[in-house]
Amino acid sequence: MSYLFLFFAFVRLLIQTRGRPTVPYGFRSAKHVLVIGIDGLGAVYLNNATHLLPNFSLFYKNGSAALTGIARSEMIAVSAPNWAAAITGMSPSQSGIIDNSWTPSEGSKERNEEMRKCSMCSNNSLEITPSESIGDVTVTVPSLNINGCATVTYEPSAPTELHRISSLATTPEPMWVSARKQNPLLKVAVVYSWAWIRHFVSSQTVDWSHNCKGNDKECIEKLIEFISEGSPQLSFLHLDSIDSTAHLHGFGSQQYYTVLKKVDSYIGQLLEALQESNKLNTTLIMITSDHGGYRKYHGHFNEENIFIPALFLGPGVRRGASLTNFISLIDFGPTALNALGLKPGVHMRGHVIKEIYAH
Ligand SMILES: [Zn+2]
Numbered sequence: 298m299s300y301l302f303l304f305f306a307f308v309r310l311l312i313q314t315r316g317r318p319t320v321p322y323g324f325r326s327a328k329h330v331l332v333i334g335i336d337g338l339g340a341v342y343l344n345n346a347t348h349l350l351p352n353f354s355l356f357y358k359n360g361s362a363a364l365t366g367i368a369r370s371e372m373i374a375v376s377a378p379n380w381a382a383a384i385t386g387m388s389p390s391q392s393g394i395i396d397n398s399w400t401p402s403e404g405s406k407e408r409n410e411e412m413r414k415c416s417m418c419s420n421n422s423l424e425i426t427p428s429e430s431i432g433d434v435t436v437t438v439p440s441l442n443i444n445g446c447a448t449v450t451y452e453p454s455a456p457t458e459l460h461r462i463s464s465l466a467t468t469p470e471p472m473w474v475s476a477r478k479q480n481p482l483l484k485v486a487v488v489y490s491w492a493w494i495r496h497f498v499s500s501q502t503v504d505w506s507h508n509c510k511g512n513d514k515e516c517i518e519k520l521i522e523f524i525s526e527g528s529p530q531l532s533f534l535h536l537d538s539i540d541s542t543a544h545l546h547g548f549g550s551q552q553y554y555t556v557l558k559k560v561d562s563y564i565g566q567l568l569e570a571l572q573e574s575n576k577l578n579t580t581l582i583m584i585t586s587d588h589g590g591y592r593k594y595h596g597h598f599n600e601e602n603i604f605i606p607a608l609f610l611g612p613g614v615r616r617g618a619s620l621t622n623f624i625s626l627i628d629f630g631p632t633a634l635n636a637l638g639l640k641p642g643v644h645m646r647g648h649v650i651k652e653i654y655a656h
Contacts, residue, residue: 321635321649321651322613322649322651322654323581323613323614323632323635323636323649323651323653323654324635324636324638325636325637325638326581326611326612326613326636326654327579327580327581327611327612327613327636327637328530328576328579328580328637329528329529329530329531329532329571329576329579329580329581330530330531330532330580330581330582330583330633330636330637331532331534331567331571331580331581331582331583332383332532332533332534332583332585332629332633333534333536333564333567333582333583333584333585334380334383334533334534334535334536334585334586334587335536335539335560335584335585335586335606336376336490336491336535336536336537336539336540336586336587337537337539337540337541337543337548337586337587337588337589337590337595338539338557338560338586338589338605338606339548339549339586339588339589339590339601339602339604339605340363340364340365340366340368340586340589340604340605340606341365341549341589341600341601341604342548342549342553342554342557342589342601343557343606344364344365344606345549346554346557349554349557349558349561350557350558350561351561351565352561352562352564352565352568353561353564353584353608355568355610356582356584356608356609356610357608357617358616358617359610359616359617360582360608360609360610360611360614360615360616360617360618360653361608361609361610361614361615361618361619361620361652361653362606362607362608362609362618362619362620363606363607363608363619363620363624364619364620365600365604366600366604367607367620367621367622367623367624368585368604368605368606368607368620368623368624368625368626369603369604369605369623369624369625369626370586370587370588370602370603370605370626371388371389371625371626371627372388372389372598372603373389373395373396373596374587374588374589374590374595374596374597374598374602374603375396375397375587375588375595375596376397376491376493376540376587376588377394377396377397377398377399377493378392378394378395378396379587379588379626380491380493380494380535380587381394381399381469382625382626382627383585383587383626383627383629383630384471384472384494384497384533384630385469385470385471385472385497385627385630385642385644385645386472386475386627386628386629386630386631386641386642386644386645386646386647387469387627387644387645387646388625388627388646391469391644391646392469393405393469394469397493399496400496401467401468401496468496468497469644470642470643470644471497471502472531472533472629472630472633472634472642472645473485473487473502473503473531473533474502474642475630475634475639475641475642475643475644475645476531476633476634476637476639476642477502478642479634479639479640480637480639483530483531483637484504484527484528484529484530484531485502485503485504485505485529485530485531485532486503486504486505486506486520486523486524486527486529486531486532486533487503487505487506487507487532487533488505488506488507488509488516488519488520488523488532488533488534488535489506489507489508489509489516489533489534489535490508490509490510490511490512490513490516490535490536490537490538491511491535491537492508492510494508494535495508504527504529505523505527505529507519507520507523511537511538511541513536513537513538513559513560513563514563516534516535516536517534517563517566517567520532520534520567521566521567521570524567524570524571524574524576525570525573525574528574528576530637531633531637534567536560536563538556538559538560539553539556539557539560540590542555542556543590543593543595544593544594545593546593547592547593548589548590548591548592548593548595548601549601564584567582568582578612579612580611580612581609581610581611581612581614581633581636582609582610582611583607583608583609583629583632583633584606584607584608584609585605585606585607585608585626585629586605586606587605587626588602588603588605589601589602589603589604589605590602605626607620607624607650609650609653611636613654613655614653614654614655615652615653615654615655618652618653620650620652620653621652622650622652624650625647626647627645627646627647628647628648628649628650629647630642630645630647631645631647631648631649632647632649632650632653635649
């Protein structure tokens with residue numbers, strides 16, 4: 298009799314366990330999450346210089362770090378598509394943000410302009426003989442206009458379900474909105490050095506925000522003020538001085554590394570502020586970038602452009618671990634929300650970077 302009871306109890310347990318959703322590693326492991334986005338910080342350059350950077354080094358020693366080649370930009374090595382990927386968890390094709398000209402009201406102006414030119418050229422067709430004979434074989438040549446454009450006219454249509462996710466008239470959902478849909482009381486701070494980030498910020502969606510207009514020092518001071526006086530559970534910081542220096546003096550130039558050392562000291566100030574307000578042990582800090590670059594430009598598909606850092610420090614994060622699984626910018630949103638005990642946003646297409654946690 299007792300064996301029979303045990304058997305049924307076992308079967309019941311098996312059914313219950315199988316039906317239960319598995320909770321990802323790191324779920325609810327942090328009280329605070331801080332995402333630091335450093336514009337133009339190529340992994341190739343950072344990995345060259347860690348010996349000069351005591352605060353970045355802490356992430357390599359005490360946290361988990363992706364070595365060169367493991368974390369990548371979302372293909373197009375320019376800022377907007379990649380910051381959108383980090384903020385929304387969607388790749389450029391999913392967010393509709395494919396270049397820096399994107400705005401919520403007009404979508405991608407550069408793309409629209411290309412489409413407009415294309416539709417104009419369709420009146421100027423180049424006549425090609427529809428069929429010709431090569432030897433005894435007759436080939437049919439499709440009729441193309443002079444630029445090879447299809448005959449299209451581009452008219453932005455009224456917002457549809459697709460537009461609500463990804464293009465005209467609406468900004469794709471940032472991670473803090475996804476978070477607040479699950480926890481309306483969650484406190485959010487966003488501080489940014491590149492004005493374009495403002496498209497993801499409104500007084501309804503964040504508690505504290507500041508546009509420091511290219512002044513990274515001011516960004517750090519402001520975020521420290523928000524951390525010390527308020528208590529944001531989710532913070533996003535964008536710094537721009539490395540990218541602007543690279544455009545003036547070159548990626549990997551002496552000036553580039555000088556500014557990188559300065560940014561390292563900013564990271565140190567942030568760690569200190571978190572320590573002083575007793576939040577360091579409960580904060581997951583993630584550092585990444587939008588792209589690297591080569592000489593004074595970025596946008597190409599080589600290692601210097603595409604490889605970006607992915608550094609993690611915080612509760613439960615493996616110490617001194619070199620990450621080996623591929624990491625994309627679209628993984629940062631899901632990882633941030635997971636650490637706070639929240640599910641990924643419904644539009645997010647990345648996944649929680651489980652590898653950073655001890656199993
Ligand atoms: Zn740039």
